[in-house]
Amino acid sequence: MKKSPEFSLIQQYFHALTANREDVIVGIGDDCAVLNNPQDFYTAISIDTLVQGIHFFADVDPYRLGIKALAVNLSDLAAMGAEPAWFTLALTLPEINDEWLKQFSAGLADIAQQHRIQLVGGDTTRGPLTITIQVHGHLAKDNILQRNAAQTTDLICVTGCLGDAAAGLQYKLGQLDTAPLTDTDIEYLLQRLEMPTPRNQIGQQLVSKAHAAIDVSDGLLADLNHILHASNKGAKLNLSSLPFSPVLQKLPLKLATQLALTGGDDYELCFTAPAENVAKLKQQFPKMIRVIGEITQDKGMYFQNAQGEWQAFSKIKAGYDHFA
Numbered sequence: 001m002k003k004s005p006e007f008s009l010i011q012q013y014f015h016a017l018t019a020n021r022e023d024v025i026v027g028i029g030d031d032c033a034v035l036n037n038p039q040d041f042y043t044a045i046s047i048d049t050l051v052q053g054i055h056f057f058a059d060v061d062p063y064r065l066g067i068k069a070l071a072v073n074l075s076d077l078a079a080m081g082a083e084p085a086w087f088t089l090a091l092t093l094p095e096i097n098d099e100w101l102k103q104f105s106a107g108l109a110d111i112a113q114q115h116r117i118q119l120v121g122g123d124t125t126r127g128p129l130t131i132t133i134q135v136h137g138h139l140a141k142d143n144i145l146q147r148n149a150a151q152t153t154d155l156i157c158v159t160g161c162l163g164d165a166a167a168g169l170q171y172k173l174g175q176l177d178t179a180p181l182t183d184t185d186i187e188y189l190l191q192r193l194e195m196p197t198p199r200n201q202i203g204q205q206l207v208s209k210a211h212a213a214i215d216v217s218d219g220l221l222a223d224l225n226h227i228l229h230a231s232n233k234g235a236k237l238n239l240s241s242l243p244f245s246p247v248l249q250k251l252p253l254k255l256a257t258q259l260a261l262t263g264g265d266d267y268e269l270c271f272t273a274p275a276e277n278v279a280k281l282k283q284q285f286p287k288m289i290r291v292i293g294e295i296t297q298d299k300g301m302y303f304q305n306a307q308g309e310w311q312a313f314s315k316i317k318a319g320y321d322h323f324a
């Protein structure tokens with residue numbers, strides 16, 4: 001089949017908008033990109049698809065959508081400690097909307113430049129709005145950060161704040177009681193939902209200091225559970241240590257806790273590391289790292305309740321299920 005006339009769209013809207021890296025030998029415009037892999041580095045690759053109506057609302061701001069489409073991929077590189085390098089873009093569009101494309105590409109360009117990642121290829125097709133991005137990152141060969149190496153007595157940490165994006169989603173769905181919130185608060189929650197901030201800088205530092213890491217895309221409990229399962233360990237979590245933003249603190253504590261544990265879309269990092277390394281990371285990234293628990297040999301997941309007693313996850317899980 002012949003290529004549609006939209007074939008040149010990628011070149012037209014995205015060509016000049018990304019970082020200009022020296023390791024791109026041939027970029028957009030030929031049949032393939034040609035890339036120079038640095039010596040002593042592996043290539044880390046990840047791909048994510050966002051579909052309208054499933055991963056984002058039809059009315060979302062296209063500039064923000066451009067940011068999110070790359071941010072969720074950058075977050076996967078962050079979780080592996082890889083340095084962002086290149087990405088490709090496959091765009092399925094219902095129509096050629098010049099204004100939409102300009103704004104979407106502007107968002108994409110802004111976050112790409114911020115992370116020094118260059119668009120090296122792409123394709124467009126006609127159909128329901130769908131955005132697929134594949135990212136490539138450099139990973140030093142001597143130290144690969146995975147999910148499967150958490151050690152007993154490691155501290156469990158998270159970056160940033162949890163639950164904001166989920167609160168933003170509840171707002172969009174008309175399910176959030178906004179009485180305690182100002183318009184500025186709501187805009188903050190929506191920004192956290194629509195423009196997540198991948199933690200690549202921290203991720204790259206984790207390579208030498210953490211044992212295991214993952215990015216929080218599906219909710220802290222689900223994602224931490226991936227680490228525990230892969231590492232064959234358990235965890236004790238201190239719920240009173242969960243990092244809440246000032247806005248989330250205005251919501252009822254129980255709701256904030258539910259959102260933080262099961263909400264998802266945070267794109268923060270959850271990692272496990274020895275206490276002395278956590279202390280170093282806290283110095284390097286002030287106020288960005290919060291210890292929320294400890295890795296245990298016993299494979300269960302336990303929470304400390306308000307009375308200081310340890311409860312098995314399964315016993316209180318029912319209370320959180322409707323958010324999963």
Ligand SMILES: [Mg+2]
Nearest residue numbers: 076079215217
């Ligand atoms: Mg991930």
